[in-house]
Amino acid sequence: MMSEGVDYSKIGLLVGLECHQQLATRTKLFCSCKPSLFKGEPKITFVRRLRPTQSELGQVDPAAYFEFKKGVRILYEADNETSCLVEMDEEPPHPLNPEAIEVALTVALMMNAKPVDEIHVMRKTVIDGSNTTGFQRTCVVALNGSIEVEGRTVPIEHISLEEDAARKTGGEGFEIRYRIDRLGIPLIEVTTGPVIRSPREAQRVALAIGRILRATKKVRRGIGTIRQDLNVSIRDGALIEIKGVQELELISKVVEYEAKRQLGLLEIRDELKKRGLVEEEIREEFHDATELFKETGCRVLKRAINQGKKVLAVKLPKFSGLLSREIAPGMRLGREMADRARFWGRVGGIFHTDELPAYGVTEDEVDRLKRLVGAGPEDAVVFVADSLENATDALRAVVERAKEALRGVPEETRAANPDGTTRYMRPRPGAARMYPETDIPPIRIDEEYLQELASKLPELPEEAVKRLMKEYNLNEKLANQLVDSEYLGLFEEIVRVSRRVSPRAVAATLTETFKALRRDGVDVGEVSDEQILEVFRLVDSGRTTKEAIPEIITWLSKHRGRSGEEAVEALGLTVISGDDLRALVDRVLQENAEVVRERGEGAFGFLMGYIMKRFRGRLDAKVVSELLRERLKNIHGE
Amino acid sequence: MGGDDDPLSLPGYKGVALKVLKESGVQAGDLIRISRDGTVYEGVLMPRSEYGDDRHIVIKLKSGYNIGVRVTADTLVEKVGAGVEIAFKPPPPPKQRPNLPRVSIVSTGGTIASRVDYRTGAVRPAISAGDLYSIVPELSDIAVIETEVLFNLFSEDLTPSHWARIAEKVAERIREGVDGVVLTHGTDTMAYTAAALSFALQGLPVPVVLVGAQRSEDRPSSDAALNLIGAVSAAAEAPFAEVVVAMHETVSDVSVAFHRGTKVRKCHTSRRDAFKSVNVKPIARLADGELVMLTEDYRRRDRDRELTLKPNFDPKVALVKFYPGMNPNVIDFYVEEGYRGIVLEGTGLGHVGRSCFPSIKKAIKRGLIVAMASQCIWGRVNMNVYTNGRDLLAMGVIPLEDMLAETALVKLMWALGEADSPEEAKILLKTNIAGEIAARSIYT
Ligand SMILES: [Zn+2]
Numbered sequence A: 001m002m003s004e005g006v007d008y009s010k011i012g013l014l015v016g017l018e019c020h021q022q023l024a025t026r027t028k029l030f031c032s033c034k035p036s037l038f039k040g041e042p043k044i045t046f047v048r049r050l051r052p053t054q055s056e057l058g059q060v061d062p063a064a065y066f067e068f069k070k071g072v073r074i075l076y077e078a079d080n081e082t083s084c085l086v087e088m089d090e091e092p093p094h095p096l097n098p099e100a101i102e103v104a105l106t107v108a109l110m111m112n113a114k115p116v117d118e119i120h121v122m123r124k125t126v127i128d129g130s131n132t133t134g135f136q137r138t139c140v141v142a143l144n145g146s147i148e149v150e151g152r153t154v155p156i157e158h159i160s161l162e163e164d165a166a167r168k169t170g171g172e173g174f175e176i177r178y179r180i181d182r183l184g185i186p187l188i189e190v191t192t193g194p195v196i197r198s199p200r201e202a203q204r205v206a207l208a209i210g211r212i213l214r215a216t217k218k219v220r221r222g223i224g225t226i227r228q229d230l231n232v233s234i235r236d237g238a239l240i241e242i243k244g245v246q247e248l249e250l251i252s253k254v255v256e257y258e259a260k261r262q263l264g265l266l267e268i269r270d271e272l273k274k275r276g277l278v279e280e281e282i283r284e285e286f287h288d289a290t291e292l293f294k295e296t297g298c299r300v301l302k303r304a305i306n307q308g309k310k311v312l313a314v315k316l317p318k319f320s321g322l323l324s325r326e327i328a329p330g331m332r333l334g335r336e337m338a339d340r341a342r343f344w345g346r347v348g349g350i351f352h353t354d355e356l357p358a359y360g361v362t363e364d365e366v367d368r369l370k371r372l373v374g375a376g377p378e379d380a381v382v383f384v385a386d387s388l389e390n391a392t393d394a395l396r397a398v399v400e401r402a403k404e405a406l407r408g409v410p411e412e413t414r415a416a417n418p419d420g421t422t423r424y425m426r427p428r429p430g431a432a433r434m435y436p437e438t439d440i441p442p443i444r445i446d447e448e449y450l451q452e453l454a455s456k457l458p459e460l461p462e463e464a465v466k467r468l469m470k471e472y473n474l475n476e477k478l479a480n481q482l483v484d485s486e487y488l489g490l491f492e493e494i495v496r497v498s499r500r501v502s503p504r505a506v507a508a509t510l511t512e513t514f515k516a517l518r519r520d521g522v523d524v525g526e527v528s529d530e531q532i533l534e535v536f537r538l539v540d541s542g543r544t545t546k547e548a549i550p551e552i553i554t555w556l557s558k559h560r561g562r563s564g565e566e567a568v569e570a571l572g573l574t575v576i577s578g579d580d581l582r583a584l585v586d587r588v589l590q591e592n593a594e595v596v597r598e599r600g601e602g603a604f605g606f607l608m609g610y611i612m613k614r615f616r617g618r619l620d621a622k623v624v625s626e627l628l629r630e631r632l633k634n635i636h637g638e
Numbered sequence B: 001m002g003g004d005d006d007p008l009s010l011p012g013y014k015g016v017a018l019k020v021l022k023e024s025g026v027q028a029g030d031l032i033r034i035s036r037d038g039t040v041y042e043g044v045l046m047p048r049s050e051y052g053d054d055r056h057i058v059i060k061l062k063s064g065y066n067i068g069v070r071v072t073a074d075t076l077v078e079k080v081g082a083g084v085e086i087a088f089k090p091p092p093p094p095k096q097r098p099n100l101p102r103v104s105i106v107s108t109g110g111t112i113a114s115r116v117d118y119r120t121g122a123v124r125p126a127i128s129a130g131d132l133y134s135i136v137p138e139l140s141d142i143a144v145i146e147t148e149v150l151f152n153l154f155s156e157d158l159t160p161s162h163w164a165r166i167a168e169k170v171a172e173r174i175r176e177g178v179d180g181v182v183l184t185h186g187t188d189t190m191a192y193t194a195a196a197l198s199f200a201l202q203g204l205p206v207p208v209v210l211v212g213a214q215r216s217e218d219r220p221s222s223d224a225a226l227n228l229i230g231a232v233s234a235a236a237e238a239p240f241a242e243v244v245v246a247m248h249e250t251v252s253d254v255s256v257a258f259h260r261g262t263k264v265r266k267c268h269t270s271r272r273d274a275f276k277s278v279n280v281k282p283i284a285r286l287a288d289g290e291l292v293m294l295t296e297d298y299r300r301r302d303r304d305r306e307l308t309l310k311p312n313f314d315p316k317v318a319l320v321k322f323y324p325g326m327n328p329n330v331i332d333f334y335v336e337e338g339y340r341g342i343v344l345e346g347t348g349l350g351h352v353g354r355s356c357f358p359s360i361k362k363a364i365k366r367g368l369i370v371a372m373a374s375q376c377i378w379g380r381v382n383m384n385v386y387t388n389g390r391d392l393l394a395m396g397v398i399p400l401e402d403m404l405a406e407t408a409l410v411k412l413m414w415a416l417g418e419a420d421s422p423e424e425a426k427i428l429l430k431t432n433i434a435g436e437i438a439a440r441s442i443y444t
Helices: A062-069 A098-110 A199-215 A248-274 A299-306 A333-345 A363-373 A388-407 A447-455 A461-472 A476-483 A488-497 A503-519 A529-540 A546-558 A564-571 A578-591 A593-614 A621-637 B015-024 B129-135 B137-141 B160-175 B190-200 B224-237 B329-336 B354-365 B387-395 B405-418 B422-430
Strands: A014-022 A044-048 A073-078 A122-125 A135-149 A152-163 A167-170 A175-179 A186-192 A226-233 A240-245 A286-288 A310-316 A326-328 A380-386 A412-416 A422-427 A434-436 B031-036 B039-045 B056-060 B066-070 B076-081 B102-107 B114-116 B123-125 B144-149 B180-184 B208-211 B243-248 B255-260 B264-266 B275-277 B284-287 B290-293 B317-321 B341-346 B369-374
Touching (some): A098 A135, A098 A186, A098 A199, A098 A447, A186 A199, A199 A248, A199 A461, A199 A476, A240 A248, A248 A326, A248 A388, A248 A412, A248 A422, A286 A388, A310 A363, A310 A388, A333 A380, A333 A388, A333 A422, A363 A380, A380 A388, A461 A503, A476 A488, A488 A503, A488 A529, A503 A546, A546 A564, A578 A621, A593 A621, B015 B056, B015 B076, B039 B066, B102 B160, B102 B224, B129 B137, B129 B144, B137 B224, B190 B208, B190 B243, B190 B405, B208 B224, B224 B255, B224 B290, B255 B275, B317 B405, B341 B405, B354 B369, B354 B387, B369 B405, B369 B422
Parallel strands (some): A073 A175, A240 A412, B102 B180, B208 B243, B341 B369
Antiparallel strands (some): A014 A186, A014 A226, A044 A073, A122 A135, A122 A434, A167 A175, B031 B039, B031 B076, B039 B056
């Protein structure tokens, strides 16, 4: 296990980023559907099979071909609001959305990239079902840009536009379910060169790219609207593609863990070599151990055997102790083998002797198992319980992974977990298989159009921070948070109309308050700009108070399409004023008559706190304090 | 790839772009470098769409993306290296099983049997038995296939003379003893060809199945494979011996519907299930590898039945769609041009405006057969209900019952091509020959 302080330059860490951000265009990329998602039961479903096309055989994604041969069917879910025949692959695509092109070109110019003279839409083969067509439509819009990140120039290789994929809603095994509402939402993709040299730098570059994208004010926000893919390699390791990091804060952790994982795998390789293992010793010799576990106390095995399944075992020579060795936090070789077994063999998981006896498997059973496969103390044994076909596929994958362990780090595509660890997703696709999308004519980009765009570029994030500090008297931290928040445009709109709430308070609400709400699991992204603006208007008109905002936002996030006014009503957050307020203050004075008698006007602080705490969100603090002072003065005077 | 003078070495290029490329001595597939105003691009030179302008060069970048690079007279293009050939590694052909039924696949063109050349982006036909087996390996479990390319045409370029040649070819294969014939066809006019074959191939002993694809075969999501499996299955072992169209039954890849050739129509521009049986149910469907008949009313497969070939079509027949305000001179034009028949696609139960009456009268008087189908697509013509209809009947316009307008056109061409006299043609037109006229209108 590596110690904490890894010297990343010494291990030759190189990271490249692919930032994907959904655009907030009025329509999708290749049709006129609204770019939004639907909840609840689908009104339309249909079933498809995707087959690797003949011209690609020999270079087909082996995983995809494997899926096809197994007879995987894809069940698509749709409704008529969020998709049309285009997403269903029942109608040719419409021309490329000009609004999306404009955003992409704007970003390109902000990153000093060179827009291409003519955009050609391509088809990138993807046959896991995430695209109904079997390919993703994508096009390069600009090349060779760069951004400055803390004094260092980071090259931007290309800026592309592509259609987002359908989202997986369930199903494993022979039927996979995808929902096509997300399919076709425009994504901008910004690809950096593989020049980033530390986990922290990776995160800062991603942040800088995100800021520029948000500066266009044309990006979607909320969970899942931004996704980062990372390409991570270390010297002697392998180029690992990690897909789908959704949280910016996670990037440095993912990079760090991946570097450690590769280092850990290299250590295992060295250890295996030291033990004198050669690849020929790792063999696909599978032993039927069903009899052996017939009377087992292990519930998982027992159930499988009762269902007529087989227990199949394989010896991994000289692997003893290495399967359970932690190579990076939470990541072990045994787990990588299990991921492979799940993927290729559709099994629930694997057992290996490094972690046994446990799970009801006894020491005696382990001994007998070792004898059955001819394993010595230096060897490990892996076994699975499933149908003969699945178990065989699973152990084949385990053996393959074991061979790779002897070679070092296998090239693969991994998926990010929410805790920063990663899991095996699929083998890395071969050379990019792209061919022209003949249904969409190329789009010429005119010089005059580019000049027009260049003349009205949005202000860069750094400029915005300076302006916010000057214009609204925000401190640097708040100004930075605002620029990073996706709410800059909305902030300025609110400040324009709001008189009661100070710019600083508006900024704090849109950043810190919202962040706290998100932490508590509130999907703030569900609340539209119009709704947020209305909430501030309600505060402004005295209908409710500033303190009530978090509750109102929370309510709105759960009640799609309802108004702020309705939220205030439903939550009973209308401001108490006039006679009601006077009555309330009097009641409090009566309830605390003792304190008032003892402390006189000095009881103000205590009583104010008491009232505000009890009726938080329903009182205007200024009015209450005036009223309370007046009443205390009167009482005292009596 | 040819030499410098070979126009194929720079496909699609013209004008300035062609000039610059020619002067640089490069050809499609070469790795080239383009320098213009200090900007440098490197990539593989790709063909240009013939509809593209003459000022851009298309290159494939290392990342796989294509882009268009503008060229001016002083753009520098250099060859940096030969392009990387994409190695095709076709899978081993599946094992032949000689005991299976023999099916002949005759290709006329269309998207079911074409494939994109990844290097050039061009589409080329792919129709050898080997190609089909590798596109759809399942076929080798269904039948022993022999293939033949008759034409490679867009279906809208086919004419009645092509129908005749197709009919002759199909007859030839059947007489050679195959268990069924599959005809790959572009979908746009597939229903016309299906109707034509239904009349031309009489007394069929085995099925003749037309098949196409709404999504080209080069896509992973193509409907071609399932349609082809359905068509070959039907040709190999369906109990019917009729001309049918085999296409997706729904938008899902789960079932294929078989439509009678005279009763089918393409009813959607792009959907997989564009083909519908009109006024009747499909005669069969295939799902989960099982073919189920949906009607009892069909001609049974019988290898001993004698096929009669009647492949003559008279192209001098017009299909005229009536619309409000239509100029009757349109009808006069056909009469002047020596046409022998007109199928009117009338409104509703079979009507045209009274302003057309003199021209129709004249046409009939000049010996043309004038018949009436409805533009409603679904339903039956009945010209006894309204005065206009009765007047047209009195003029001698022939009502065509529940026959599709397109089928009616094909049938009148065939009737005039095969009959010895207009009177005999008229009788043929009114007689049900291949299921095109049903006495009953069922609820579908
Ligand atoms: Zn749509």
